[in-house]
Amino acid sequence: xxxxxxxxxxxxxxxxxxxxxxxxxxxxxxxxxxxxxxxxxxxxxxxxxxxxxxxxxxxxxxxxxxxxxxxxxxxxxxxxxxxxxxxxxxxxxxxxxxxxxxxxxxxxxxxxxx
Amino acid sequence: xxxxxxxxxxxxxxxxxxxxxxxxxxxxxxxxxxxxxxxxxxxxxxxxxxxxxxxxxxxxxxxxxxxxxxxxxxxxxxxxxxxxxxxxxxxxxxxxxxxxxxxxxxxxx
Numbered sequence: 446x447x448x449x450x451x452x453x454x455x456x457x458x459x460x461x462x463x464x465x466x467x468x469x470x471x472x473x474x475x476x477x478x479x480x481x482x483x484x485x486x487x488x489x490x491x492x493x494x495x496x497x498x499x500x501x502x503x504x505x506x507x508x509x510x511x512x513x514x515x516x517x518x519x520x521x522x523x524x525x526x527x528x529x530x531x532x533x534x535x536x537x538x539x540x541x542x543x544x545x546x547x548x549x550x551x552x553x554x555x556x557x558x559x
Numbered sequence: 560x561x562x563x564x565x566x567x568x569x570x571x572x573x574x575x576x577x578x579x580x581x582x583x584x585x586x587x588x589x590x591x592x593x594x595x596x597x598x599x600x601x602x603x604x605x606x607x608x609x610x611x612x613x614x615x616x617x618x619x620x621x622x623x624x625x626x627x628x629x630x631x632x633x634x635x636x637x638x639x640x641x642x643x644x645x646x647x648x649x650x651x652x653x654x655x656x657x658x659x660x661x662x663x664x665x666x667x668x
Contacts, residue, residue, distance in 0.1 A: 476654040478654075478655075485568060485660060487565075487645060487658045487660035488603075488645060488658040488661075490655070490656075493654075495654065535603065537603075539654045540654075541654050546654050547593075547605050547608070548605075548654070548656060550602050550603040551602065553602070
């Protein structure tokens, strides 16, 4: 079940630490996305990237950072500035073109701050 | 900004009963609308999109521009339909989607 992978599956962090979540895709998609999933709040967009070396803030970017040095990879760093980082994080990718295209999702990473 | 509203957080029905998951959107242009589903222990996946006009696993969804709705319907629910369902809207920026809050559907035997 390849396509888009995320690691690790579970991640524990102490307060004040930065952590990086990995997202890799082999679908040759130009666009990649990071979402945060919280109960009752649905999926909220953190950052997205439509092409290598370019990315934009989503709706809840504060306390997060990303990079897009390779087409296949879009890591997300949760910094100590994120006030409530405990959540389930989903990465997705899609092809680009006119309009919105189907997004393919990874299995997710559950981050817990101790 | 686009908004997608799913008014029901939880929806319970019995097997064989009709089910309708509501979705309303706010977008003045021509939206592209999707339903995504997340079964237990599986990743989020596309169920259907309005431009394809398909019926997937017995589910259909009709875009009603007058009511700005894209409700998901199935005439006879099955236990395996139990899952989290998200409505999503796109169209303002290539590939970017706005998701609703999600509805957890439980189909009882």
